[in-house]
Amino acid sequence: MxxxxxxxxxxxxxxxxxxxxLNNHPYVRDEKRQAVxxxxxxxxxxxxxxxxxxxxxxxxxxxxxxxxxxxxxxGNIVEGIAEEGLKHDLQLVLIQTNYNVEKELEAxxxxxxxxxxxxxxxxxxxxxxxxxxxxxHGPIILCEDSDQTDLPSVSIPHEKAFMDGLDYLLTKGxxxxxxTLGRKQGTNxxxxxxxxxxxxxxxxxxxxxxxxxxxxxxxxxGIHLTENWCRMTERPTAFLVTNDQVAxxxxxxxxxxxxxxxxxxxxxxxxxxxxxxxxxxxxIDIPIKQMGKKAVQFIQNTEKRSKVSLPFQLIERATV
Amino acid sequence: MxxxxxxxxxxxxxxxxxxxxLNNHPYVRDEKRQAVxxxxxxxxxxxxxxxxxxxxxxxxxxxxxxxxxxxxxxGNIVEGIAEEGLKHDLQLVLIQTNYNVEKELEAxxxxxxxxxxxxxxxxxxxxxxxxxxxxxHGPIILCEDSDQTDLPSVSIPHEKAFMDGLDYLLTKGxxxxxxTLGRKQGTNxxxxxxxxxxxxxxxxxxxxxxxxxxxxxxxxxGIHLTENWCRMTERPTAFLVTNDQVAxxxxxxxxxxxxxxxxxxxxxxxxxxxxxxxxxxxxIDIPIKQMGKKAVQFIQNTEKRSKVSLPFQLIERATV
DNA sequence: GTAATGTATGAAACGCGTTTCAGGTCAAGA
DNA sequence: TCTTGACCTGAAACGCGTTTCATACATTAC
Numbered sequence: 163m164x165x166x167x168x169x170x171x172x173x174x175x176x177x178x179x180x181x182x183x184l185n186n187h188p189y190v191r192d193e194k195r196q197a198v199x200x201x202x203x204x205x206x207x208x209x210x211x212x213x214x215x216x217x218x219x220x221x222x223x224x225x226x227x228x229x230x231x232x233x234x235x236x237g238n239i240v241e242g243i244a245e246e247g248l249k250h251d252l253q254l255v256l257i258q259t260n261y262n263v264e265k266e267l268e269a270x271x272x273x274x275x276x277x278x279x280x281x282x283x284x285x286x287x288x289x290x291x292x293x294x295x296x297x298x299h300g301p302i303i304l305c306e307d308s309d310q311t312d313l314p315s316v317s318i319p320h321e322k323a324f325m326d327g328l329d330y331l332l333t334k335g336x337x338x339x340x341x342t343l344g345r346k347q348g349t350n351x352x353x354x355x356x357x358x359x360x361x362x363x364x365x366x367x368x369x370x371x372x373x374x375x376x377x378x379x380x381x382x383x384g385i386h387l388t389e390n391w392c393r394m395t396e397r398p399t400a401f402l403v404t405n406d407q408v409a410x411x412x413x414x415x416x417x418x419x420x421x422x423x424x425x426x427x428x429x430x431x432x433x434x435x436x437x438x439x440x441x442x443x444x445x446i447d448i449p450i451k452q453m454g455k456k457a458v459q460f461i462q463n464t465e466k467r468s469k470v471s472l473p474f475q476l477i478e479r480a481t482v
Numbered sequence: 483m484x485x486x487x488x489x490x491x492x493x494x495x496x497x498x499x500x501x502x503x504l505n506n507h508p509y510v511r512d513e514k515r516q517a518v519x520x521x522x523x524x525x526x527x528x529x530x531x532x533x534x535x536x537x538x539x540x541x542x543x544x545x546x547x548x549x550x551x552x553x554x555x556x557g558n559i560v561e562g563i564a565e566e567g568l569k570h571d572l573q574l575v576l577i578q579t580n581y582n583v584e585k586e587l588e589a590x591x592x593x594x595x596x597x598x599x600x601x602x603x604x605x606x607x608x609x610x611x612x613x614x615x616x617x618x619h620g621p622i623i624l625c626e627d628s629d630q631t632d633l634p635s636v637s638i639p640h641e642k643a644f645m646d647g648l649d650y651l652l653t654k655g656x657x658x659x660x661x662t663l664g665r666k667q668g669t670n671x672x673x674x675x676x677x678x679x680x681x682x683x684x685x686x687x688x689x690x691x692x693x694x695x696x697x698x699x700x701x702x703x704g705i706h707l708t709e710n711w712c713r714m715t716e717r718p719t720a721f722l723v724t725n726d727q728v729a730x731x732x733x734x735x736x737x738x739x740x741x742x743x744x745x746x747x748x749x750x751x752x753x754x755x756x757x758x759x760x761x762x763x764x765x766i767d768i769p770i771k772q773m774g775k776k777a778v779q780f781i782q783n784t785e786k787r788s789k790v791s792l793p794f795q796l797i798e799r800a801t802v
Numbered sequence: 803g804t805a806a807t808g809t810a811t812g813a814a815a816c817g818c819g820t821t822t823c824a825g826g827t828c829a830a831g832a
Numbered sequence: 833t834c835t836t837g838a839c840c841t842g843a844a845a846c847g848c849g850t851t852t853c854a855t856a857c858a859t860t861a862c
Contacts, residue, residue: 165817165818165819166818166819166820167818167819170842175841175842176841176842176843177818177819177820177842177843178820178821178822178841178842178843178844179840179841179842180819181819181820181821182840182841184819184820185819185820188839189838189839189840189841190840190841191839191840191841194840194841208591208594208595209595209818209819210536210595210596210817210818210819211592211595211596211597212532212535212536212541212596212597212817212818213536213817213818213819213820213847214818214819214820215532215535215536215819216530216532216533216535216536216817216818216819216820216847216848216849217818217819217820217821217846217847218819218820218847219847221532223575230561231551231557231560231561231564232554232557232558232561234552237551237552237557238552240551240576241550241551241552241578244551244576244578248578253575253576253577253592254575254576254578255543255573255574255575255576256560256564256573256574256575256576257573258561258564258568258574271528272531272573274528275528275529275530275531276530276531276532277531277532380756381756381757381760382756382759382760384760385760410757410760411760414760414761415760436700436701436702437701437730437757439702440701440702440704440705440730440731440734440735441734485847485848485849486848486849486850487848487849490812495811495812496811496812496813497812497813497848497849497850498811498812498813498814498850498851498852499810499811499812500849501849501850501851502810502811504849504850505849505850508809509808509809509810509811510810510811511809511810511811514810514811529848529849530847530848530849532847532848533817533847533848533849533850534848534849534850535849536817536818536819536847536848536849536850537816537817537848537849537850537851538817538849538850539817803862804861804862805860805861805862806859806860806861806862807858807859807860807861808857808858808859808860809856809857809858809859810855810856810857810858811854811855811856811857812853812854812855813852813853813854813855814851814852814853814854815850815851815852815853816849816850816851816852817848817849817850817851818847819846819847820845820846820847821844821845821846821847822843822844822845822846823842823843823844823845824841824842824843824844825840825841825842825843826839826840826841826842827838827839827840827841828837828838828839828840829836829837829838829839830835830836830837830838831834831835831836831837832833832834832835832836
């Protein structure tokens with residue numbers, strides 16, 4: 163592969179001039195520019211990206227940490243990131259972690275090693291303290307509702323959304339309310355649990371541990387949940403669930419079993435994905451894709467605030 | 483940021499020795515190794531990735547071209563790629579194209595520019611000829627059933643699968659069969675259309691152009707499809723559809739409208755995603771994730787064949 | 803005892819584009 | 833005519849780790 167020096171030789175100019183041509187610097191006489199272009203064509207020259215990266219110290223590569231691409235929530239964030247990244251000529255480096263701290267550290271090492279210019283955590287398992295330590299090496303954005311760090315973050319006010327969801331179920335006459343979480347450890351889950359406890363206290367209901375279901379993320383999980391519900395001795399009348407997937411699984415199974423919805427069993431979920439609309443599931447719309455976009459704007463310094471909270475909206479449909 | 487030369491100075495050794503320590507080369511005396519480690523610690527040294535990439539000529543970065551992450555089919559392939567890539571210490575660079583040839587070319591330029599060591603096309607819009615031209619710069623793997631090029635490819639035998647699907651509908655007594663495609667231009671679509679025509683000919687049915695529906699990918703599309711079906715004067719009694727998403731949309735709407743399935747309307751789809759199981763949709767299982775894994779094995783030269791065709795399996799459920 | 807190996811280390815070149823600095827030309831303004 | 837600034841160009845240094853080559857000592861083998 164030809165390099166810049168060979169081009170310079172063939173075109174009869176210096177490497178600096180070739181570099182100028184490459185970077186569209188104005189101070190190059192037309193004849194020389196032509197000569198360089200010809201030489202590049204003749205030798206089929208193409209720049210070596212790692213060399214540019216080394217030289218410039220930046221790569222236009224953006225790291226994205228996510229547990230799994232298959233979970234639509236994260237897929238959507240990535241979609242938003244990709245869309246906004248496109249505008250700024252950023253390529254995405256995906257780091258799939260499955261909530262493995264090791265993998266998250268690897269992602270942070272990519273930042274320290276100057277392979278990526280910035281890093282977006284769509285979710286995390288590592289501690290804020292550790293993550294913060296890497297901040298000097300490049301911008302790090304969190305997609306979570308965190309007030310414990312000054313790292314920039316873009317989020318949905320999960321606590322508030324959860325609270326509103328519960329309130330809505332209350333107004334519909336439910337007091338026996340269960341909820342599901344994606345991952346109890348998750349940063350967002352804490353907020354949700356807190357909101358749950360607050361509301362239960364308010365209406366003088368006990369916080370039944372067995373009514374807080376962990377690891378509910380998929381349709382399959384939803385199916386098991388309804389099956390579970392059937393076997394319970396004391397049954398909740400309403401569920402506030404992790405996402406539309408879980409709700410879909412629940413609704414499908416509930417219908418099969420002839421459970422009356424929403425009378426016997428009400429379901430309210432989060433996300434407002436296509437499936438929720440198709441199945442008339444009541445849900446809380448959260449602008450997931452928008453989160454991804456905003457995160458990129460943070461990286462690009464387009465957004466000056468350090469915390470951005472995105473609005474959610476309760477969508478009333480048939481399951482509550 | 484400290485570099486290797488500073489470390490060498492502080493440790494009182496040469497840069498080569500530092501490099502050896504960094505790369506676990508055996509020919510370094512223990513004392514020196516210690517000294518280097520200490521110096522690295524003292525200066526908080528961390529390697530610069532672009533420098534290594536430039537030096538080595540490889541990056542352990544793998545490009546993945548895909549139209550959209552939100553389409554579960556592609557999300558699944560990426561999942562497979564990520565899983566297998568993990569084993570080989572590969573990071574993924576995602577290039578979302580929306581079937582835009584320009585973007586695909588950008589991806590190919592990354593390969594030429596030595597930023598990525600290999601490139602996987604989960605789908606493509608660019609011509610094989612153009613793609614082939616970039617092959618000298620690194621391995622390129624296609625996820626399609628192509629016999630027109632010697633580029634390695636991993637695929638599902640779409641033609642055969644489609645044929646089998648149609649045959650199955652035939653055995654169930656259907657002759658008025660419609661089908662949907664994700665994208666008529668798509669390489670897989672050609673095969674599917676061909677299969678469709680072959681079968682229609684065989685049973686002396688006309689190939690009704692208006693029964694080949696294009697751009698059907700989402701639940702939403704499925705909903706519209708059933709609505710459409712209701713308004714048709716001459717109705718097909720069976721559909722072979724792009725994926726489970728579309729099928730789900732169709733089934734949901736059909737149930738709402740009181741259409742009897744499978745008597746009035748039979749549906750067979752592709753993929754066998756969770757939603758198909760949950761909704762008892764008859765489908766043709768294709769090992770999507772496996773495709774991603776195999777693709778990586780091609781990149782790593784673990785797979786010696788140049789074409790791999792993965793098995794599919796018809797899953798009988800309630801919609802046919 | 804001498805040749806052949808293995809171990810250990812450093813200097814220098816290499817991969818390749820960018821950037822700084824110094825020097826030069828030429829036209830416009832004083 | 834002299835100055836000033838815009839325009840143009842090239843040499844050399846720089847970013848940073850890897851690799852080759854030469855050298856030197858320590859073993860082992862015959």
